[in-house]
Amino acid sequence: MAEVDVVYEKTHHRHDPRWAARVGPADGGVALCVACVVELLGDADVAVVRKSHALCRLRRAVARFPTATCQLLLQEEGACTLVTGTLLEMLHTVADADALEQVIQVLVQLLAELKSEQFLGFVLDRCDRQLTSTASLRGSLPTLTFLGKLMGAVPTLAETLAADHGSLLEKLCAGLLFPDEAVKASVCYLYGRLWSCGAAVERLPAALRDRLCRLLLSALSHAQSRELHINCLGLLKQLLRFSDAVSVLMSWPSPEHTADSSAGLDKRDSSLPLIFKKLLLSGDETLQVASSQCMAAVLVHAPCQYAPQLIQADIPEFLFERLSCTSELLLWSVYRCLRLLTEDALFFSKCHAVYGIEPLIRSLKEALQLNNQEIQREGLVLLTEILDRQPASIQLFSSCSAFREAAEAVRMGVAVSSLEVATQAACAAAALLRFEGCKQRDSFECLIMSRQSQCFSSSTAGQGPWLCIIPECTTVWLVEQCASEPSLKENAFTAPGGPSEDTLDTFSLFLLETCDAVCVPAVTRLCERGPSPAVLQVFFSILSAQYTLVPSMMHQFSARLASCSFFKLTVELKAAFCSGERNTPVNAACSELLQRMCLCLLSDQDTAETAQQDLQQVGRVLARSLPGLCARLSEWPDLLREDPGPAGTARQGLRAAQYTLLLLLHLALLHRDRLLPDEALFPAVVTLLGSLQDRGDCPPAWALRAALFLLSATQDRSPALDGDSVHAIRKALSAAPTFSSLYTHHPAVLHFLFRYPELTEQFGLPALESWLGQAPGPAAEDAGPGSPGPPGPEPQQGGSHATLFAVIDSSPAAALTLLGVVCTGEAKLAHNALLVLTAYLQGCDSCDTLASDLLRPRMLQILQCLSIESDPQILGAHRPLSLVLRLLCLTHAAGGSAGRDLDSTAVKLLYHVSNLAGKLTSCSTEVLQPAFNYMYLCLALSPATCTNKAVSVLLCNTGLMELLQATLELPPGPPSASPLLCCACLLLKSLLRLQHTHSAQLLQTALDQDFLSPLLTLSLAEQRERPLEETEAALYPLGLSRARCLMAALHSLLLQRQELLLSAAVGCLDSLLHFLHRRSPPTGPVLPACVPDRVLISAP
Incomplete structure (x- = not known):
C-alpha cells in the first residue's frame, strides 16, 4: 500500500470492491475504502490515535485528489451520507482536542468540495437534532x-x-x-x-x-x-x-422592552454607551480600537440621533484619554469618532472640547512626527472642526501657553511634505486665526515667518563557673522531677483561705532569675578565656530546662538571650567543639537551646501567621538540621550558595540546613545580633533564592519570610540587584500562600519592597496594608538599616508615620500604593492611609511635585472609573469616594497651589468632581462636603486669568446647579448638616462673584445651554396679609431682625483664626452692608455700629 492509503486492514477483506478505489495517478495515488473509513471511525475499540491518523490521511486524500474522492463518495447514494453522519457523530463522542480538530477539518473540506445543497441540508438537520438532544450546550x-x-x-x-x-x-x-x-x-x-x-x-x-x-x-x-x-x-x-x-x-x-422574553438580562449594565466606556477603559488596544470603530459605525447612520446619547454618557472624555496611545490604528479611530461627535452642539455645551483640547494638541504633535499621513490629516480635521464650532462664550484655551502649543502643532502640520496634510494644516491655521477666543497673535507671526523661510530655502577553663552552675543544674533537675507531681505544685502549709505562697512555680521563677543574674554572666566570662565542653553542656542544659519550668516567661527570656548575642555565641561554640562528630552531648544541648529559642521567638512575631502546624514543621526541620550544622560563621555564605544537585535525600538535607540558616540569621538580626557582614550575606541569600527557582523547589513560608527580611536589612550596604535577580526573588516570594506569612513588621522590609518596581507592583499594597494594620513595635520604632528619618519638620510624628515618610521620599510610588489602600482597603486601613498622606503632604516641601506628577493623575483615573456608576445611592454610600475627595482637596491646597494656573489635569479633575456631585442628592453629606470644598478651592486659589474656564465647566453642569439649589433649600437639621450648607454657600458665592468678574452673566450662560437655572428663581414661601412697616418692607424678605442675627453671627466668625473662614466672613459682611445701604439707607449705618474696631482691624 502507499504511504497515505486509507484502509482498515482488519475488516477490509469483507467489503464490496465497489466501496474502494485508488484515487489519483496509478503510481502515486491513494487507496481509499469508504467502508473502512466508516468502520474505523465508528468502532469504539479503536484508539483515538489511530482514528486521528486515519482522519489525517483522509484529509490529505481530499486535499490532493478532490475530484476522484468526491466521485468515489457519490457513486453510491448512501456512502457520502454515511461518512458525513459518522463524522458528525464523532463531534459528540470524541474528547481528544486534536482528534476533534481533525474531524472538523475533514468535514469542512469534504462539504466544501462536494458543493451539494442536499448534503448541506442533511448536515444542518443533523446539527439541529444534536443541539436538541444534548443535555448541555x-x-x-x-x-x-x-x-x-x-x-x-x-x-x-x-x-x-x-x-x-x-x-x-x-x-x-x-x-x-x-x-x-x-x-x-x-x-x-x-x-x-x-x-x-x-x-x-x-x-x-x-x-x-x-x-x-x-x-x-x-x-x-x-x-x-x-x-x-x-x-x-x-x-x-x-x-x-x-x-x-x-x-x-x-x-x-427602554420601557417598551420590560416585557422582553429574554429573562435574566441585566438591563442597567447592558446599554451600548456604557459598554463602550468599559471597553475604552480596558488595557487591551484591540478592544479599544474595535469599540471606537463600532461607535463610528453607529454615528455614520444618524449623527444627530445617536451623538447626544454618546455625549451624555461622557464618551468624548474617554476618547480623549485614549489619545495618549501609541497605536496608529487606535489613534486614527479615535480621531474619526471624535470628529463625528463634534457635529452635535451638545459636544461643546458640555465642555468636552475644553476637556480634550490639550490632549488633542499633544497627540497631534506626536502624530505629525509619524509617517502616516492619514492620521495626520484626520487629526488636523478634528482640530479644525473644534476651532470652527467652539462657542465664543466658553473659553477653549486655559492659558497663553496652551494657545502657543496649538499654534506650534499647526506650524508642524504646515511644514509636512504631504500637500494634502499641509493644506488641512493651513485650514486649521485659518480657523485658529478666526477663533474669537484668540488674544495672542505673536505665535502666528512666528508661524508665517517660519513657513516663508522654508519656502525660500528648501542610571582553659577554671573552677569558678562550676561553683555557679553545679548547684543550679542539680536544683533544676530536682524541680523538673517535682513538676510531674501534682501534690507538690501547691504549698501544704498555706493558711486556709490565704493566697498560696512559696509554690513550685515561684521557686522556678527564682531559678530563672538566678540563672539570668549569675550563671549567664559567669559562663560568658569563661567563654572569653577558654570554654570547657563539660561546663557548656551543663550550662546549655540549664537554659533549655527553663523553657519547661517557666513557660510563661520564655518569650521575654528568649528575647533577652537573642539581644545578648546568644545566637552567635551558641553557633560559634558548636563550630569550635562539635565539628567532626565531637562532643555529641554538647552538640545536643546547643541544638536543643537553639531550637527552643527559635520556636519561642517565631511564635512571638506579631505579623506572622505562625499557626500550630507551621511551628511543628519548623520544629521538625530544626531538630533534623541543627545537630549537623557545626560550620563556622565564615562558612555560612558558601553553605547558602551551595547547589543541592538532583533530587534525593542529600538534596533535602541541604535544603533543610539552608532554611535553618535563614531562620537563625533572621531571628538574630531581628534582635540586633549580626552574625554575618551584609556584604557576604546579601549575595548569598540572592543566590539561594535563584537556586530555588532553578531547581523548582518550594520553600516553606517561614524560610521565605526570613530571606525577605535578610535581604531588606542588608540591602543598603550591598549593591543594587539586577533585573534577573529581582525577578527570581519575586517568583520565590510568590510561592507563599499569603503575604502575611512573609511579612515582618520592620521598616527595612518596606524600604526593600519599594526599592524595586517589580516587587512594589506585587507586594507593595499588601505590605502597606500590613504596616498600617499593626501598631508600631520596638523594631518598627527603630529606623534600622536603610531607614532614614522623617522628611518633614514634625518630629512629634510616631515612628510608624516617619517610616512611611521615608519610604515615600525614597520611592514616590509608595504614595500611589497608599492611595490604593485608601480606595480598596478596609475602613480602618483606608483611614490610616489617609492620615499618612495628609501628614506627609502637610509637612513635606516636595509634596507639590508628588501631588502633580503622581497623586492627581491617579485620582483622575479613579474618578473616571467611578463616573461609570450612575446610581446616586451607590455613589453616596461609596466610602472611598469621600476619602479620595478629601485627599484631592489637600493636594490642591498644599504645596503652593495658590496663584497657579489650572493645568489640563486640574480641569479634568474639576470636571469629574462636578459630574459626580451632580449625580448625588443633598443627603450624601459625606461625599458632597469634600466635593464642594474642592470646587471652591479651584475657584479661590486659581488666578483670575484662568478661572473663567473653571466657572464655565461648573455652570454648564445642570445637575450641580440643581444640587446647589436643593442644598440651600434644606430645612434646619442636625448640626452635622451645617458644614455642608456652609460649603455650598461658599461655592455659590465664588460662582456668582466670578461670573460677574468675567462678564459671563449666569443667566446668559444658563440660557445658552438650553436650561433654566433654579438659582435665578426667587419663590415666596408665604403671602403677607397685612402691610409691612417701612423698614421691614425695605429689607424684605430678610427683615430687620434677621439682618441683626446675621450680622451678629458674622461678627462671631471674625474672631476665628482660620484664613478661609475669615475671608468668607468678611466677604459676607461686605455683601450684607451693600444690601442694607441699597435697601434702607437709614438702617445701613446703625447695624455695623456694634462691631468693635479691633475686630475689623484684625480681620484680613
Missing part, C-alpha cells in the same frame, strides 16, 4: 465550532440557514444565555458569519434580530475572556451595518 461546542468554520468555507450556507432552518437559529441564539464563555464566543462567531451575508440578513425575521441584539449586549457587558470580547465585537460590527439593528442596539434598555 457545553457538549455542543464542537458542533458550534464546526458550523462557524463551515459557514466561512461555504458562503451559500448562510442563506440556506436563514431561509430553511429557523429553529436552528433560535437554538443558536439561546446559546448567548449559556454561562460558558466558549459557547458564547462560538455562537457570536457563527452569527458574525451569518450577518456578513446581506442576502441571508434579509431573510431573518425581525423578532430574531431584536432578540439577538439584546442578548449580544448582555453577553458583551458581562464578558471576561478576550476571545468572547473579540467575537462579540465582530458580530456587533456586522450588526451595525444595518440601520434597523443600530436602532435596536441604541434604544436598549
Whole structure:
C-alpha cells in the first residue's frame, strides 16, 4: 500500500470492491475504502490515535485528489451520507482536542468540495437534532465550532440557514444565555458569519434580530475572556451595518422592552454607551480600537440621533484619554469618532472640547512626527472642526501657553511634505486665526515667518563557673522531677483561705532569675578565656530546662538571650567543639537551646501567621538540621550558595540546613545580633533564592519570610540587584500562600519592597496594608538599616508615620500604593492611609511635585472609573469616594497651589468632581462636603486669568446647579448638616462673584445651554396679609431682625483664626452692608455700629 492509503486492514477483506478505489495517478495515488473509513471511525475499540491518523490521511486524500474522492463518495447514494453522519457523530463522542480538530477539518473540506445543497441540508438537520438532544450546550461546542468554520468555507450556507432552518437559529441564539464563555464566543462567531451575508440578513425575521441584539449586549457587558470580547465585537460590527439593528442596539434598555422574553438580562449594565466606556477603559488596544470603530459605525447612520446619547454618557472624555496611545490604528479611530461627535452642539455645551483640547494638541504633535499621513490629516480635521464650532462664550484655551502649543502643532502640520496634510494644516491655521477666543497673535507671526523661510530655502577553663552552675543544674533537675507531681505544685502549709505562697512555680521563677543574674554572666566570662565542653553542656542544659519550668516567661527570656548575642555565641561554640562528630552531648544541648529559642521567638512575631502546624514543621526541620550544622560563621555564605544537585535525600538535607540558616540569621538580626557582614550575606541569600527557582523547589513560608527580611536589612550596604535577580526573588516570594506569612513588621522590609518596581507592583499594597494594620513595635520604632528619618519638620510624628515618610521620599510610588489602600482597603486601613498622606503632604516641601506628577493623575483615573456608576445611592454610600475627595482637596491646597494656573489635569479633575456631585442628592453629606470644598478651592486659589474656564465647566453642569439649589433649600437639621450648607454657600458665592468678574452673566450662560437655572428663581414661601412697616418692607424678605442675627453671627466668625473662614466672613459682611445701604439707607449705618474696631482691624 502507499504511504497515505486509507484502509482498515482488519475488516477490509469483507467489503464490496465497489466501496474502494485508488484515487489519483496509478503510481502515486491513494487507496481509499469508504467502508473502512466508516468502520474505523465508528468502532469504539479503536484508539483515538489511530482514528486521528486515519482522519489525517483522509484529509490529505481530499486535499490532493478532490475530484476522484468526491466521485468515489457519490457513486453510491448512501456512502457520502454515511461518512458525513459518522463524522458528525464523532463531534459528540470524541474528547481528544486534536482528534476533534481533525474531524472538523475533514468535514469542512469534504462539504466544501462536494458543493451539494442536499448534503448541506442533511448536515444542518443533523446539527439541529444534536443541539436538541444534548443535555448541555457545553457538549455542543464542537458542533458550534464546526458550523462557524463551515459557514466561512461555504458562503451559500448562510442563506440556506436563514431561509430553511429557523429553529436552528433560535437554538443558536439561546446559546448567548449559556454561562460558558466558549459557547458564547462560538455562537457570536457563527452569527458574525451569518450577518456578513446581506442576502441571508434579509431573510431573518425581525423578532430574531431584536432578540439577538439584546442578548449580544448582555453577553458583551458581562464578558471576561478576550476571545468572547473579540467575537462579540465582530458580530456587533456586522450588526451595525444595518440601520434597523443600530436602532435596536441604541434604544436598549427602554420601557417598551420590560416585557422582553429574554429573562435574566441585566438591563442597567447592558446599554451600548456604557459598554463602550468599559471597553475604552480596558488595557487591551484591540478592544479599544474595535469599540471606537463600532461607535463610528453607529454615528455614520444618524449623527444627530445617536451623538447626544454618546455625549451624555461622557464618551468624548474617554476618547480623549485614549489619545495618549501609541497605536496608529487606535489613534486614527479615535480621531474619526471624535470628529463625528463634534457635529452635535451638545459636544461643546458640555465642555468636552475644553476637556480634550490639550490632549488633542499633544497627540497631534506626536502624530505629525509619524509617517502616516492619514492620521495626520484626520487629526488636523478634528482640530479644525473644534476651532470652527467652539462657542465664543466658553473659553477653549486655559492659558497663553496652551494657545502657543496649538499654534506650534499647526506650524508642524504646515511644514509636512504631504500637500494634502499641509493644506488641512493651513485650514486649521485659518480657523485658529478666526477663533474669537484668540488674544495672542505673536505665535502666528512666528508661524508665517517660519513657513516663508522654508519656502525660500528648501542610571582553659577554671573552677569558678562550676561553683555557679553545679548547684543550679542539680536544683533544676530536682524541680523538673517535682513538676510531674501534682501534690507538690501547691504549698501544704498555706493558711486556709490565704493566697498560696512559696509554690513550685515561684521557686522556678527564682531559678530563672538566678540563672539570668549569675550563671549567664559567669559562663560568658569563661567563654572569653577558654570554654570547657563539660561546663557548656551543663550550662546549655540549664537554659533549655527553663523553657519547661517557666513557660510563661520564655518569650521575654528568649528575647533577652537573642539581644545578648546568644545566637552567635551558641553557633560559634558548636563550630569550635562539635565539628567532626565531637562532643555529641554538647552538640545536643546547643541544638536543643537553639531550637527552643527559635520556636519561642517565631511564635512571638506579631505579623506572622505562625499557626500550630507551621511551628511543628519548623520544629521538625530544626531538630533534623541543627545537630549537623557545626560550620563556622565564615562558612555560612558558601553553605547558602551551595547547589543541592538532583533530587534525593542529600538534596533535602541541604535544603533543610539552608532554611535553618535563614531562620537563625533572621531571628538574630531581628534582635540586633549580626552574625554575618551584609556584604557576604546579601549575595548569598540572592543566590539561594535563584537556586530555588532553578531547581523548582518550594520553600516553606517561614524560610521565605526570613530571606525577605535578610535581604531588606542588608540591602543598603550591598549593591543594587539586577533585573534577573529581582525577578527570581519575586517568583520565590510568590510561592507563599499569603503575604502575611512573609511579612515582618520592620521598616527595612518596606524600604526593600519599594526599592524595586517589580516587587512594589506585587507586594507593595499588601505590605502597606500590613504596616498600617499593626501598631508600631520596638523594631518598627527603630529606623534600622536603610531607614532614614522623617522628611518633614514634625518630629512629634510616631515612628510608624516617619517610616512611611521615608519610604515615600525614597520611592514616590509608595504614595500611589497608599492611595490604593485608601480606595480598596478596609475602613480602618483606608483611614490610616489617609492620615499618612495628609501628614506627609502637610509637612513635606516636595509634596507639590508628588501631588502633580503622581497623586492627581491617579485620582483622575479613579474618578473616571467611578463616573461609570450612575446610581446616586451607590455613589453616596461609596466610602472611598469621600476619602479620595478629601485627599484631592489637600493636594490642591498644599504645596503652593495658590496663584497657579489650572493645568489640563486640574480641569479634568474639576470636571469629574462636578459630574459626580451632580449625580448625588443633598443627603450624601459625606461625599458632597469634600466635593464642594474642592470646587471652591479651584475657584479661590486659581488666578483670575484662568478661572473663567473653571466657572464655565461648573455652570454648564445642570445637575450641580440643581444640587446647589436643593442644598440651600434644606430645612434646619442636625448640626452635622451645617458644614455642608456652609460649603455650598461658599461655592455659590465664588460662582456668582466670578461670573460677574468675567462678564459671563449666569443667566446668559444658563440660557445658552438650553436650561433654566433654579438659582435665578426667587419663590415666596408665604403671602403677607397685612402691610409691612417701612423698614421691614425695605429689607424684605430678610427683615430687620434677621439682618441683626446675621450680622451678629458674622461678627462671631471674625474672631476665628482660620484664613478661609475669615475671608468668607468678611466677604459676607461686605455683601450684607451693600444690601442694607441699597435697601434702607437709614438702617445701613446703625447695624455695623456694634462691631468693635479691633475686630475689623484684625480681620484680613
